[in-house]
Amino acid sequence: MLMEELPPEAALNGPPHNADHLLQRTLGTVREERHQAVRRRGRITAMTSTLMVAGVLAGGVWMGQGMGVSGTDDVDALLQGTSPTGAHMAVKVTDTEGGLRLVATVDGVQDGEACWLVVHTSDGRTFTAGSWRAHEGEVTLAGSAMVRAADVAGVSVVNHDRQPLVTAS
Structure with missing residues (x-):
């Protein structure tokens, strides 16, 4: 069961x-x-x-890039110059918050020359914005200086002895 x-x-x-x-x-x-x-x-x-x-x-x-400001730079000045020796220079000067930005295109400087890019102000001050050793052909370089674009009287390329090779104004 x-x-x-x-x-x-x-x-x-x-x-x-x-x-x-x-x-x-x-x-x-x-x-x-x-x-x-x-x-x-x-x-x-x-x-x-x-x-x-x-x-x-x-x-x-x-x-x-400037907190949404358009990607195009507002160039404040375009300076150009030619020396008696045949050197040419064109410089775009753009104002920034901390000073100015330069983009210089230089051609015709003797190969091997030590060069400095110098900014001249209207009150006589100078600022070195860059340096390089020249080579044959065109050189494009960027530099900056702590000065307002409105105060720029000219930009020069000077040699080791601080003699101007070409000046753009």
Whole structure:
């Protein structure tokens, strides 16, 4: 009578013969789902970090370009000059917050000559804005000086003895 109350599965000796395979398959599925969740979180973290770094860099570039002011420079003066020896110079002078920026194109200076780019102000002061050793052909260089563009009377290229080679005004 006691045997009639038990289900037929209780009469089996031990677990079913494929029980280990079922357990292994279940554990494998659980491990795979956990591994996928960890990888998904890693991808989301990496993507978020990349977007944050890109945003910071873009903001730095934006701020470095004058906080959204148009990308074109407002050239305050374009100075040109030619020397009796045939040297030519053109200088773009642009006012900035800390002074001025110069972009000078010089041609015709003797090869190997030590040169300095010098800014002359209307009140007689001079500022060295850059230096280089001349070579054959045209040279374009950038420089800066702590003076307002409105105060610039001229820009010269001078040699080692501070003798002017070409002056633009």
